[in-house]
Amino acid sequence: MTRLITHAQRTLIAVLAVIATAGLAIAYEVEPMRIILDLGSGRTSTIITINNTRDSDLPVEIVMKRRIVHPDGTQEFLPAEDDFSVFPPQALVPAGQSQAVRISYIGDPDLEDSAAFIAEVQEVPVSEPGFTGVVFAYNFGVAIYVRADDARADVAVSDISREVDGLVFTASNSGTDFAMLSDMALRLAVGEETVRLTPAQLAELVENPIIPPHGSREFRLPITGLPDGPLTIAID
CATH class of the missing domain: 2.60.40.10 (Immunoglobulins)
Structure with missing residues (x-):
């Protein structure tokens, strides 16, 4: 699982390098x-x-x-x-x-x-x-x-599924403040095996991390090859 995340990070670094090169012309x-x-x-x-x-x-x-x-x-x-x-x-x-x-x-x-x-x-x-x-x-x-005054976010994960190109899940925010998936850590568990995705890793894997107040977002993580068995994702 770690190798898959590292591969996604390498891809992102390559994309960022292209953007940085283009940015030189913006000046x-x-x-x-x-x-x-x-x-x-x-x-x-x-x-x-x-x-x-x-x-x-x-x-x-x-x-x-x-x-x-x-x-x-x-x-x-x-x-x-x-x-x-x-x-x-x-x-x-x-x-x-x-x-x-x-x-x-x-x-x-x-x-x-x-x-x-x-x-x-x-x-x-x-x-x-x-x-x-x-x-x-x-x-x-x-x-x-x-x-807003005294605003708080409250995020829960549901509707987890495996697809060919990665994991798909819904993050719902029942609170009054915006939540950022990239400010959280996620714990993926399949049977006895777990992996923790840090906020820094999520920031690289997710293009738009915003979850609005009283709103839901569908996210896709490019992680494949996980073991068979019931899969859970929790806010860590």
Whole structure:
């Protein structure tokens, strides 16, 4: 079982290497990429930083979107400009310099369930006079989670099955906060044999780990060749 997990990790490393190589052409960065705003503690504002590592100016605008995660892992993005104040909403970041952007949640202060949003940093494409080629623009999505007051996640695993390309199971979250499969550990047991998948391993095996409040997700782990017998998966 360990060899199978290691093989999946090697595959992921190869994919990440390709992405990293492609990223060299993007030549600008946004940080941080994941933010939690907590209504219970009064933290409703944050700052993201756009670093322009190019040798030319970078025009950008920030667009706020509501993030809906469906059971099959597909996502839907809806306009959310009324839920946030963004300053500045547009900026021209000089070559080699940075721009700080303040993002403040101004939506419903009495959320019953935590909500997920994206601050999309959109590069504004600019073409030089007389240029007739293709202008590429790159966008970054900063994940922003607005945590409801006293929100908690409560995850349970069910509907486990073996398939040709791996294990399939459903993770249901009956709580009011978002859960991340990659923040948990899973224990797989077949008879007397068990294997524990750490959060780091799950982060590499699962592309989209989000389990929304009062929602369910189907996950597939590329683990095959397990012994015959009853199979259980538990949150460890």
